[in-house]
Amino acid sequence: MWMPILLVCASMFAQDCLVVTRNWEFYDTLDECLSVSVDKARILIDNPAIHHVKPLCQKIKLNKET
Numbered sequence: 305m306w307m308p309i310l311l312v313c314a315s316m317f318a319q320d321c322l323v324v325t326r327n328w329e330f331y332d333t334l335d336e337c338l339s340v341s342v343d344k345a346r347i348l349i350d351n352p353a354i355h356h357v358k359p360l361c362q363k364i365k366l367n368k369e370t
Contacts, residue, residue: 305330305366306337310345311358320355330364337361 307330313321331337341359348357 305332305364306334306361307331307364308337308341308344309360309362310341310348311356311360312348312354313356314353315355330366331361334361334363
């Protein structure tokens with residue numbers, strides 16, 4: 305399972321960045337996850353208050369012992 309993640313920055317400084325995700329939104333493939341993440345990043349980058357958006361995905365292992 306893959307979880308979309310966005311790194312959203314209001315300025316060029318790292319302290320102005322947030323990691324945004326939904327812990328209930330998972331996708332079966334990396335391609336599907338990246339597609340969703342990129343689509344959401346395109347929406348955010350149109351906001352003049354946003355300096356930078358980086359779409360990412362994280363592989364999540366569910367129901368597995370670590």
